[in-house]
Amino acid sequence: MAVTRKRCENLVCFLLIIPLVLFIVADYAEAEWYNHGGDISNSRSAVGEFKISRKTVKNLHLRWKFFVGNDISATPAIANGVVYVPSWNGYLYALNAFTGDLVWKQHIGQLTGLPATRTNVNASVSRTTPVVAGDMLLVGIYGAGVMIGLERLTGELVWSTTIDSSPLVVITSSGTVHLGALYVGVSSLEETLPANLCCTFRGSMVKMDVRTGAILWQTYTLPDNGGRLGGYSGAAIWGSSPSIDIPRGLVFAATGNLYTAPEEVQRCEEEQNNQTTATGPDRCIGPDVNFNSMLAFDMNTGRIRWSRQLGGYDIFFFACLVPNNPDCPSGPNLDADFGEAPMLLTIFADGSVAANGPLYAMDADTGAILWSYNTGATIYGGVSASYGCIYLGHGYTVGVGLFHPWTRGIAIYAFCVF
Numbered sequence: 252m253a254v255t256r257k258r259c260e261n262l263v264c265f266l267l268i269i270p271l272v273l274f275i276v277a278d279y280a281e282a283e284w285y286n287h288g289g290d291i292s293n294s295r296s297a298v299g300e301f302k303i304s305r306k307t308v309k310n311l312h313l314r315w316k317f318f319v320g321n322d323i324s325a326t327p328a329i330a331n332g333v334v335y336v337p338s339w340n341g342y343l344y345a346l347n348a349f350t351g352d353l354v355w356k357q358h359i360g361q362l363t364g365l366p367a368t369r370t371n372v373n374a375s376v377s378r379t380t381p382v383v384a385g386d387m388l389l390v391g392i393y394g395a396g397v398m399i400g401l402e403r404l405t406g407e408l409v410w411s412t413t414i415d416s417s418p419l420v421v422i423t424s425s426g427t428v429h430l431g432a433l434y435v436g437v438s439s440l441e442e443t444l445p446a447n448l449c450c451t452f453r454g455s456m457v458k459m460d461v462r463t464g465a466i467l468w469q470t471y472t473l474p475d476n477g478g479r480l481g482g483y484s485g486a487a488i489w490g491s492s493p494s495i496d497i498p499r500g501l502v503f504a505a506t507g508n509l510y511t512a513p514e515e516v517q518r519c520e521e522e523q524n525n526q527t528t529a530t531g532p533d534r535c536i537g538p539d540v541n542f543n544s545m546l547a548f549d550m551n552t553g554r555i556r557w558s559r560q561l562g563g564y565d566i567f568f569f570a571c572l573v574p575n576n577p578d579c580p581s582g583p584n585l586d587a588d589f590g591e592a593p594m595l596l597t598i599f600a601d602g603s604v605a606a607n608g609p610l611y612a613m614d615a616d617t618g619a620i621l622w623s624y625n626t627g628a629t630i631y632g633g634v635s636a637s638y639g640c641i642y643l644g645h646g647y648t649v650g651v652g653l654f655h656p657w658t659r660g661i662a663i664y665a666f667c668v669f
Contacts, residue, residue, distance in 0.1 A: 419452070541560065
């Protein structure tokens with residue numbers, strides 16, 4: 252968790268939380284797009300946009316195109332007429348939103364001195380939406396477990412903080428800023444390791460000081476394993492951007508599957524699998540094991556106010572991709588992560604979607620499930636909200652969609668309050 256400072260003169264599946272709260276957003280202007288979710292509610296809605304409407308959308312036309320030479324790796328952020336976007340070529344770009352002209356670009360590896368990403372990409376890269384925080388730009392690094400803070404006007408490095416020094420840690424979550432603090436999740440690629448090396452990583456939520464990069468608190472999603480094999484590992488927080496409930500003082504996030512579990516837990520689960528009648532709730536899982544869960548963190552202390560585990564036991568790493576592999580633990584081996592963070596809306600319910608297809612509505616105070624709907628297919632993309640409705644599609648036939656026997660998706664759904 253080292254913090255290094257530099258000269259500074261001048262940031263598969265989904266949770267939707269719908270408590271009664273007004274859109275009072277202190278850190279975000281409604282016409283801008285400041286992180287993956289667009290605002291602190293992760294609403295994915297540009298509520299200040301008025302030029303694009305049902306009447307004018309047919310008039311949209313190409314104004315400019317900027318070539319970066321490789322894939323764009325995340326949703327762009329927009330602020331004060333500038334578009335901020337990363338690419339798999341290892342660069343971060345700032346572009347004039349109206350002309351497409353280059354304002355600045357920074358090579359992340361050269362800027363930070365970080366080693367190349369541990370993937371087939373020969374560069375230090377970011378695959379998260381940059382987070383706009385006043386005159387700062389906060390960026391998560393893929394493959395180094397590092398967050399960096401840049402001067403937004405120039406792209407110059409202000410600070411670099413190692414959030415988690417464990418091997419194969421990645422930052423794939425775009426953070427959310429409120430009152431000078433950044434909230435961001437931590438993930439890992441450890442599940443790609445062979446069985447004899449997997450796994451010790453534990454997912455976490457981190458609160459950081461926007462100006463200095465100092466870690467204010469870090470809360471883990473699983474019990475401490477002492478950095479040794481054979482304990483609980485996984486439960487990463489890897490999708491989109493956390494949502495913030497100002498009146499309740501809560502930060503909402505969702506977690507992924509277990510990579511590993513203690514041997515006694517695996518034996519217990521295997522015994523349960525062999526029973527004619529399944530037991531419920533799961534008697535094998537102890538407290539504070541927050542995989543495939545919705546979590547509400549106290550903004551000030553990081554304490555988990557409530558957690559709700561959804562979908563049952565789920566242990567998975569890459570050995571489980573091979574059918575009948577003896578290295579794959581006794582399942583279920585669903586890999587049913589929540590790859591999207593909670594969405595906070597101004598109505599009386601709260602909901603979430605997961606990689607195996609269900610949508611959940613939950614009480615924001617307690618995490619109690621209010622209603623659910625199973626779409627019957629993988630929900631891999633995000634959810635959009637507008638005019639009292641949420642919209643989502645299902646189905647994903649590559650990657651995670653190939654690991655499971657679920658039906659491929661064929662539909663778009665709208666859930667409305669009227």
